Amino acid sequence: ETGVTQTPRHLVMGMTNKKSLKCEQHLGHNAMYWYKQSAKKPLELMFVYNFKEQTENNSVPSRFSPECPNSSHLFLHLHTLQPEDSALYLCASSQDPGGGVETQYFGPGTRLLVL
Amino acid sequence: GQNIDQPTEMTATEGAIVQINCTYQTSGFNGLFWYQQHAGEAPTFLSYNVLDGLEEKGRFSSFLSRSKGYSYLLLKELQMKDSASYLCAVRDSNYQLIWGAGTKLIIKP
Numbered sequence: 001e002t003g004v005t006q007t008p009r010h011l012v013m014g015m016t017n018k019k020s021l022k023c024e025q026h027l028g029h030n031a032m033y034w035y036k037q038s039a040k041k042p043l044e045l046m047f048v049y050n051f052k053e054q055t056e057n058n059s060v061p062s063r064f065s066p067e068c069p070n071s072s073h074l075f076l077h078l079h080t081l082q083p084e085d086s087a088l089y090l091c092a093s094s095q096d097p098g099g100g101v102e103t104q105y106f107g108p109g110t111r112l113l114v115l
Numbered sequence: 116g117q118n119i120d121q122p123t124e125m126t127a128t129e130g131a132i133v134q135i136n137c138t139y140q141t142s143g144f145n146g147l148f149w150y151q152q153h154a155g156e157a158p159t160f161l162s163y164n165v166l167d168g169l170e171e172k173g174r175f176s177s178f179l180s181r182s183k184g185y186s187y188l189l190l191k192e193l194q195m196k197d198s199a200s201y202l203c204a205v206r207d208s209n210y211q212l213i214w215g216a217g218t219k220l221i222i223k224p
Contacts (some may be wrong), residue, residue, distance in 0.1 A: 056211070
């Protein structure tokens with residue numbers, strides 16, 4: 001039990017659908033992250049929120065829209081996705097996105113398949 | 116550009132020792148992390164190095180040479196449960212984590 005939960009664990013959607021991924025952390029952390037993990041590729045950082053404010057947006061297409069209503073919850077809204085967006089989407093949290101042994105704690109991920 | 120290189124896959128025998136290498140080229144350096152990820156599960160933190168040298172934690176050790184842009188993760192007394200992917204990540208000058216693609220470690224009896 002890592003303290004970071006994600007729902008749903010699996011999602012199949014068509015290219016015209018709209019869906020949302022949810023992440024919740026029970027660790028009292030201030031920073032939350034969305035990553036994309038594709039097979040045999042490095043983790044790709046998508047978004048970073050620190051104290052509910054978005055601090056990073058790594059050139060992610062607008063069909064991915066994050067929302068962070070409070071420091072414990074993070075959403076990723078999906079619309080008009082492409083088949084190449086099929087991947088494992090990981091949420092993570094950390095105390096602060098700064099220096100020191102600032103460890104990120106990951107959720108189990110949502111396995112997304114876009115048809 | 117920034118780059119992290121690690122072998123795609125390694126195989127080792129139960130009870131043996133294995134060393135997983137990681138080389139990096141990043142804009143600045145603020146620490147190197149190793150994470151373990153079992154299939155279908157979340158990555159979990161293993162170790163952190165920011166100074167040169169060896170950090171030992173039970174059966175796992177991690178080494179760093181900043182001048183060479185090189186790290187390794189050493190796993191001793193391998194167990195079947197060590198079969199997993201091992202991810203190397205470097206924190207750059209912007210305190211952003213740059214990730215390697217991971218090394219899939221297969222342990223055979």
